[in-house]
Amino acid sequence: MRTPPGQSLTYGLVEALGQAIVTGDYKVVGFPTEGELSKQFGASRTVTREAVKMLTAKGLLSARPRHGTVVEPEDEWNLLDPDVLRWMLERKFSLRLLADFTEMRLGIEPAAAALAARNADDAALEEIRRGLGRMNAAADGEDDALTADIAFHIAVLNATKNPFYRELHELVNTALRISIRFTNRIQGRTASIPQHQAVADAIIARDAPAAQAAMHAIIVDVLELIRAASPSTESAIARREG
Numbered sequence: 001m002r003t004p005p006g007q008s009l010t011y012g013l014v015e016a017l018g019q020a021i022v023t024g025d026y027k028v029v030g031f032p033t034e035g036e037l038s039k040q041f042g043a044s045r046t047v048t049r050e051a052v053k054m055l056t057a058k059g060l061l062s063a064r065p066r067h068g069t070v071v072e073p074e075d076e077w078n079l080l081d082p083d084v085l086r087w088m089l090e091r092k093f094s095l096r097l098l099a100d101f102t103e104m105r106l107g108i109e110p111a112a113a114a115l116a117a118r119n120a121d122d123a124a125l126e127e128i129r130r131g132l133g134r135m136n137a138a139a140d141g142e143d144d145a146l147t148a149d150i151a152f153h154i155a156v157l158n159a160t161k162n163p164f165y166r167e168l169h170e171l172v173n174t175a176l177r178i179s180i181r182f183t184n185r186i187q188g189r190t191a192s193i194p195q196h197q198a199v200a201d202a203i204i205a206r207d208a209p210a211a212q213a214a215m216h217a218i219i220v221d222v223l224e225l226i227r228a229a230s231p232s233t234e235s236a237i238a239r240r241e242g
Contacts, residue, residue: 086178106223128156
């Protein structure tokens, strides 16, 4: 097992096993023992045991009497775990899963924009301006459009000053990285800078209703784009990703 630079042996094994579980390489019954996994991946029993514990916490595995460790059904997986969501989104391009996640964004990010308009301090407002500035730079080929778009949305979450919204940043980062890439392939263009400018302007002006409406408009546009995509588009993107 090769571990990417900066990644622990345990997390490297979690990544390998998590991807394998989500793609169906392991069945609900018959998951390997710790000894078998250690031999297969060349990892110590300590590393293997910790990796299994982490995957259990993510809802992918469970230990059952007389059955050992087993793979849990998909509806038991923790979709709010960034790793699980990423593995599922990367498993096979799915418009349904993408729409489900975007619907969740619709319930979170407009409210976050309204809170940001009420609660953001000067540093948070500057982070939003930097995110928007990066999006403008990306339009001129001077930054990466994907990471700039994500930076803007994370800045809005941070600006709420609400610890629960801020805790969503890893989930949003992970899922947006997949979601934006796919929607851009459907749409054939990057995110609308004027729409994001409207969100930033409303937050800076302390206009919570306008901030909420502007963020709502961004996500509704994405959701409509996903819903309008045809099965043939889904298949074409899945082939390119595969």
